[in-house]
Amino acid sequence: MSLKLKTIFLFWSVILITLFLPSTYFLDLLQKEIQRDVIYNVKKEINSVQFILEKCNFKKDKEFFDTFIKKIGKVIQDRITYITEDGIVIADSEVDKKRIKQLDNHASRPEIVQARTKKEGMSIRFSGTIHKKLIYYARKINSSHGLPKGYLRIARPYSTVAVVLGRIKKNIWGITIASLLLSGLLVYIFGASFFKRLNRFVTVAKAIGQGDFSRRIYNSPAKEFEPLVEAVNEMANNIEQYVATISKQKIEVEAILNGIDAGVVALDKQGKVVQYNKAFEKIFPNMKNYVGKSLLEITIDTNLHQSCQKALQQQINIKNLEIRIDKEFYNVNIIVIKKATDLGAIVVFHNISELKRVESMRKDFIANASHELRTPLTSIRGYTETLLDSDKIFKEKGKEMLRVILRNAEQMNYLLDDILKLSRIESGKEEFIFENINIYKIVEKSWESVKHLIKQKDIKFVNMIDKEIELISDRESLLHVFQNLIHNSIKFVPDKNAQIKAIFKQYKHEIWLGIWDNGPGIPHEEQDRIFERFYQVKKYVAKGIKGTGLGLSICRHLVHNLGGRIWVESPIKELGYGCIVWFSLPKRNN
Ligand SMILES: Nc1ncnc2c1ncn2[C@@H]1O[C@H](COP(=O)(O)OP(=O)(O)OP(=O)(O)O)[C@@H](O)[C@H]1O
Ligand SMILES: [Mg+2]
Structure with missing residues (x-):
């Protein structure tokens, strides 16, 4: 439920409680008061009726007693009943003369039972005879004034009380409903401006949350909201600054990365590309976007792919991996990132094609030169050995020099053997069985x-x-x-x-x-x-x-x-x- 509805309901509840409780108490009090007043009037009435009846002597004319009671009843507009000590009704202002004898015995009626002991009795109940709720008031009559011994009873319709009470109730509930409507309207009018300001606050806060860090809240919906407004503005300030710093750092890192000659690609823990530099794009130019792809999708070199997987799984750096892409040779280093980031490894590609070409030229040169040196060396050794064998040409001193020449020539021969062997192995020409x-x-x-x-x-x-x-x-x-x-x-x-x-x-x-x-x-x-x-x-x-x-x-x-x-x-x-x-x-x- 929205705050607006909640506020209206709260107000209504308060108004309902403040009106309902005193009203019910007041209505209850009022009902009792009206009742007491009615009873007081009936009592006064019974005094008058008793006085009139006592003044008339009905001993000679018993028949006229009932007629007289009917007449007084008409005048006072209340029901008058006269009941003997045994409970037999002998006169009733609202019951036909012929029917009076058929009436029930009234000895057990509550007001009569009360009057028997306390002289007077009262009860409010439904009358089966005239089908109405009535207030009964009965008084015990001792026969000293020519009246038969028994009870004089007056009954007044309860509706006199109910009508007054009903009218008051209607007014009170009318006032309650009017107050509710009025208060609802007031809450709505006063609340509307507050909620409008609150909405503005919420909109700005939402925009900040969605990444528009330049937004600020300038008007607080209420004084109590000021600390919250300040906190939100400060938060937006801080985030804006952080974002600016991070963006700056990102640009710097990108500039550094792109300034590097070697191809650099950063992989996540699964070996998928996260970031790469310009040199990397030059090595693999046929793709538009590498992000999210594995190296196997970029190059079919399975060796590179397997080495990356191995480095990531075993958390080891792999260095000096030599791979060939088209006609170029690359020395590849895989450096695993062990820190708690999403990055898994950095792969660096150095182009070593030129180095390889120079190296190969050097090897060829050495092999050719060594080979060419062999023939003259063989003749040097051959002639030296021949000269050594002949005693005619050189004497002992000369022979000593020839031996030095031969030793060095042999040494040189070993060297040439080694150089040629090495170049044969390096060039893969050496055969293995x-x-x-x-x-x-x-x-x-x-x-x-x-x-x-x-x-x-x-x-x-x-x-x-x-x-x-x-x-x-x-x-x-x-x-x-x-x-x-x-x-x-x-x-x-x-x-x-x-x-x-x-x-x-x-x-x-x-x-x-x-x-x-x-x-x-x-x-x-x-x-x-x-x-x-x-x-x-x-x-x-x-x-x-x-x-x-x-x-x-x-x-x-x-x-x-x-x-x-x-x-x-x-x-x-x-x-x-x-x-x-x-x-x-x-x-x-x-
Ligand atoms: N057993 C050893 N004890 C001490 N030093 C050694 C031993 N073996 C090799 N070396 C050292 O390593 C060097 C390189 O050995 P290498 O066999 O490659 O060359 P070399 O013996 O000097 O020459 P070549 O084997 O080509 O005649 C040697 O010159 C020597 O200094
Ligand atoms: Mg050696």
Whole structure:
């Protein structure tokens, strides 16, 4: 129910209560007063009738008694009844003479019963004889004045009371209804202006709620509403300021995003696009709007889609994912957002096509140059060896120089071998033959082929690989890796009490193979770098330990191609020095 209706009803209820309660009390009082007044009059009347009757002597003419009573009755316009002590009616002003004898015995009438003991009696009830509600008043008459012993009774119609009372009631209810209508009208008129102001207030408040934060309320509907008006205006002020700040920040963030060269896209927790920058639109130009779409709808690259799902599900960042879109190559990083926002991840696309082209040119150049160098180098080695074999051309001093030339030429040959091998693997030209391989035997063979490189060192080699272990892998690659690792260890173990071991660890899906040595180990900060091309540990270069820095780089490529990883553990926990170069290989079924 509206406030307006409620107010009218409230007013009406108050008016009804204030009029109804006193009116009913007053009407009740009035009824009693009128009744008492009527009874008083009847009493006075009965005195007069009694006086007249006593003055007339009816002993001789009993017949005339009834006629006389009828006459007085007509004069006073009330019913007069005379009843004997036994209750027999002997005269009645309103009952036919012949019918009087047929009337009931009146001894048990309430007014008569009362008059018998108290001399006078009164009752208000319905008369069966004349079919009306009457007020009866009876008085006991002792026969000293020639009247028969009995009761004189006067009855007056109750309607005299009811008519007066009815008229007053009608007036009172009339006044009540008029007051209700008038008050309703007044409430309506006074309320209308209040509700008009209240409506204006509500309209403005609604507009603010719907986002029109510039609206304010200037007129309060009433004094009591002023704090509310102030609060609403202040709230609108604050919201307007917040919205302005947020809009400004949004513009700034968009400007920053669009200023970035890399394509950036923000995904929600389900992997659907929330926001993206201009560079992203350039990468995927064929769509009008990406918001709400998954990356799979934007690009068919399943690898990218799966990586995003993985990053979101496992809450891990995925870096350096390489994907190809049309003719361009991209390095993609997926950064998961762990904060409590709707955002799930940010995906950044760096175009690396140019980098790739340069890299490929560099590789081609190195491969070609190395290849071209090989032929002259072969003739240098050939001629040097021939010269060394002949005692006629060079004497001992000259031969010493020729040996240095040959050593360096051989060193250069190794280097060229390594460079060509690396470029073959990198360009995917290296072929792999997967077959069942016994690891123990491969290790033995590797050791045999490199042990001649040991010079003046006392090395104990232990092959601890389980003789039963067999793996499906590429024989040549494994030989190359083991030879490289063992050769490195040979270079670094001490001259005395040197130890090299081939060790392993079995896991459910892979096997770890390691070359263990008790050399000086590899400093922690350089353990990742030694797998880079040409990288050598600085302090060992300073000590003059020879190498090209390509061995481990080739090993890493080979191991990756076999489906494994390669890493360093140094120092060895039990020793406090030394190093293990581990690599893992997957257990394949075929
Ligand atoms: N077992 C080891 N102990 C200590 N340092 C090592 C060991 N193995 C490798 N290194 C360090 O890592 C560097 C890189 O090794 P890598 O096999 O790639 O190159 P290299 O042995 O120097 O040359 P290459 O193998 O091409 O003849 C080495 O120069 C050396 O400094
Ligand atoms: Mg090496």
